[in-house]
Amino acid sequence: QKEVEQNSGPLSxxxxxxASLNCTxxxxxxxxxxxxxxxxxKSPELIMFIYSNGDKEDGRFTAQLNKASQYVSLLIRDSxxxxxxxxxxxxxxxxxxxxxGAGTILRVKS
Amino acid sequence: xxxxTQTPRYLIKTRGQQVTLSCSPISGHRSVSWYQQTPGQGxxxxxxxFSETQRNKGNFPGRFSGRQFSxxxxxxxxxTLELGDSALYLCASSWTGSGNTEAFFGQGTRLTVV
Numbered sequence: 013q014k015e016v017e018q019n020s021g022p023l024s025x026x027x028x029x030x031a032s033l034n035c036t037x038x039x040x041x042x043x044x045x046x047x048x049x050x051x052x053x054k055s056p057e058l059i060m061f062i063y064s065n066g067d068k069e070d071g072r073f074t075a076q077l078n079k080a081s082q083y084v085s086l087l088i089r090d091s092x093x094x095x096x097x098x099x100x101x102x103x104x105x106x107x108x109x110x111x112x113g114a115g116t117i118l119r120v121k122s
Numbered sequence: 123x124x125x126x127t128q129t130p131r132y133l134i135k136t137r138g139q140q141v142t143l144s145c146s147p148i149s150g151h152r153s154v155s156w157y158q159q160t161p162g163q164g165x166x167x168x169x170x171x172f173s174e175t176q177r178n179k180g181n182f183p184g185r186f187s188g189r190q191f192s193x194x195x196x197x198x199x200x201x202t203l204e205l206g207d208s209a210l211y212l213c214a215s216s217w218t219g220s221g222n223t224e225a226f227f228g229q230g231t232r233l234t235v236v
Contacts, residue, residue, distance in 0.1 A: 107178030
């Protein structure tokens with residue numbers, strides 16, 4: 013069973029700080045990686061999609077992928093209270109199957 | 123551009139009944155995947171359809187089934203409902219079947235079995 017591991021948190025950061033979320037995966041052959049944000053009672057919202065080693069930036073979000081070490085991270089700069097949510101890391105397998113981690117709860121305190 | 127549309131948003135069913143959920147993907151997307159989300163198990167993959175063919179199936183009993191139509195809309199059916207089937211059911215839409223593609227979720231259908 014391919015696994016995706018995340019620290020469940022909660023991760024608490026002050027407003028304006030950088031939040032760092034981490035994820036490791038077990039299948040060395042995995043190619044595509046996703047970060048979703050999910051507010052309570054809502055569906056997951058795609059934040060970042062990355063498949064190449066290195067960094068990918070989109071606004072305040074940066075995804076970092078290291079296939080050799082089998083980890084992917086998400087940095088949120090200038091964290092805002094509205095960023096408080098559960099962040100889900102996912103790896104895509106054959107047939108567009110997403111395998112999710114349990115999610116990390118992020119709390120941004122104003 | 124419209125997003126992924128799931129209907130209905132909420133359902134209450136009685137144990138033993140069956141239910142059908144619908145998912146309309148983003149226009150042009152050909153892959154639809156279904157997931158079950160519960161507090162205890164998180165997000166679990168049910169199955170995926172691409173061009174009307176089921177390509178992948180998760181570890182769920184045969185009571186869970188699905189299909190995809192020629193316009194890429196997909197339906198999911200659960201027969202003989204059990205209390206444990208209460209969950210948020212989500213579908214995800216992707217453009218291609220290649221794997222290196224973004225997957226967008228609909229708003230979900232919250233099913234309550236009583």
